[in-house]
Amino acid sequence: MSDQARKRRPYAARVPMAERREQLLDAALQVVDRDGYDGVSIDAIAKQAGVTRPVVYGAFDSLGPLLMALLERQQQRALMQLFGALPQDLEDGDPAGLIRQAGPALHQMLLDDPVTWRAILQSATHAPEAVRERVEADREQVRLAIERLVTGALGRRTDAEVLSHAVIAMLERFGQLVIADPERFTAERLTEAVVALLGRAPGRVT
Amino acid sequence: MSDQARKRRPYAARVPMAERREQLLDAALQVVDRDGYDGVSIDAIAKQAGVTRPVVYGAFDSLGPLLMALLERQQQRALMQLFGALPQDLEDGDPAGLIRQAGPALHQMLLDDPVTWRAILQSATHAPEAVRERVEADREQVRLAIERLVTGALGRRTDAEVLSHAVIAMLERFGQLVIADPERFTAERLTEAVVALLGRAPGRVT
DNA sequence: TCCATTTACTACACAACTGTAGCATTCTGG
DNA sequence: CCAGAATGCTACAGTTGTGTAGTAAATGGA
CATH class of the missing domain: 1.10.10.60 (Homeodomain-like)
Incomplete structure (x- = not known):
């Protein structure tokens, strides 16, 4: 019928x-x-x-495991992209060069896969408990990598733990700005702002 | 009965x-x-x-207006505290001094009213639409104040808009760290880390 | 071709929350 | 001290989402 x-x-x-x-x-x-x-x-x-x-x-089984699987997948993609964009040589000691190298790479990474990065950058505060723990674990891994970069670039006398938190916070905010308004916040502009901030003392403090 | x-x-x-x-x-x-x-x-x-x-x-009337009223109240308290803790003299041109002044004040502010600050620092991404708009408006107001501070401290040739975003992101993250573990992240430690970061070039670039 | 298996759909019971109508209690002014 | 206004409570209907049992369709091998 x-x-x-x-x-x-x-x-x-x-x-x-x-x-x-x-x-x-x-x-x-x-x-x-x-x-x-x-x-x-x-x-x-x-x-x-x-x-x-x-x-x-x-x-x-339910929403929790599904979101867990989603974050797992996206974070894996994201970490690949991220560690690809981050500089490798920790022993350089040249902050400005390091930033000029990483800045545009990170910027491009965001534009290449904005959906993934929106999901991750916005998962920050929210998200069902169990998911957040996994996100936090990966985030901590990234922070440690950045802590090593900071130590390599600025020397051992800096408080690398605290500064790595600052760098991560800054990167995340910059990421949100880029995704929200890519034309206003270009790779060059953000990169140069950071270089100018600490580029005034190019040498490493040892 | x-x-x-x-x-x-x-x-x-x-x-x-x-x-x-x-x-x-x-x-x-x-x-x-x-x-x-x-x-x-x-x-x-x-x-x-x-x-x-x-x-x-x-x-x-409903949950929306209630949360709106709550945020309104807490933000008002918070802004009072915040502008009380931020430095007043924008024309100083001494970044290190400015930070050494504001750092401990902000730290104390957090410890004085942790519930308010947790509510605000975690409201970041989440919260019912209408509430977020109001939060964003206040946040922008704070950012403008910080943008003026940055210009005052580092000179006009710096990209104050971008740097103010960076500073806000850093302050919020530091706030979360302090609330989560006050003994580990003391006022002095955070303050000195920032001073060390850009204190190497004490003069203003004009 | 036809049947067994796999996969999808329908329907139901349950739970948490919203918003409201109507009743019960408390409090206050005359 | 006793109406009646102010305030709180109960009960109900509606909504949205969860999780599951039973049924219907599609698909591949005998």
Whole structure:
């Protein structure tokens, strides 16, 4: 009957598990990007993916594990990008050069994959408990890498732990500025501002 | 009947409107501090205050206006404290002195009223739309004040807009560190780290 | 071709929260 | 001391989201 035809939802394409999981993570990422971590729910993800909730439950136990998997995937991508963009040689001792090298690379990284970075930069304060712990763990790993960079660039007499926190905070804020208004906050402008800040003493203090 | 006596909830003390509103804002603040902005609801606030939901609806139209009023109150307190702690003389031109003056004052400010500052520092990304706009407006006002300080301290050739964003980001992160672990991140340590960072060129660049 | 398996959908029960209507209690002024 | 105004409580209906059991469709191998 046409009544039945109208009522019954057309079946979504059948997809093997692994692919379905990826598809659902993509949907979740879109929802997060559009509505923030608040708007995320099993229901919203299912709608976004064009399937019904039981399909989602077939792929993930609940919202927590799903978001966990999402963050896991995006953080992995992000860390690859990030460590690719960060300088390698810690023993240089030339802060300005180091910044002029890393600045544009980081900037490009943001523009290449803004969705991932919005999701990560905004996960900061919010996000369901268990997720935050994992984010924090990775964040700490990044901070340690930066702490080493700081020590390498500015010498051992600096308080590298505190400064690494400052650098991370600054980078995250710059990231948000770039994503919000790339034309206003160009790679060159941000880079030069930082260089000017501490470029006045180019040598390393040992 | 004892049945009725057991069932019927004892009446909460009757309180004039103005006082009730304050009491509810206090309750809301406690909830936010305990469970974050996620855990906040009319229901949770009512429970925390020891009254029933209709009482809350008598004082505020809904959760949005209530949180708005809360942020309004706390931000007002916070801005008073903040502008009290920030240096006044913009024309000094001595960054190190400026920081050594402001650092401990800001540190003390945090310890004096940690609940307020936790609520504000964590409101960053989250919070119901309308609230965030107001928070952003105040934040921008603070940033402009800091932009003036930066110009005053480092001279006009610096990119004060960008640097003010960096300074704000750093201050907020330091605030979080202090609140999380005051013994580890003392006023002196944070202050000296910043002074060391740019204190190497004490003069103003004009 | 046809049946067993896999995958998706429908429907239901449950939980947390919102907002409101109507009743109960307390308090206050005459 | 006793109405009636002010204030609080109970109860209900509506909404949104969760998680699951049972049913219907699609798909691949015999």
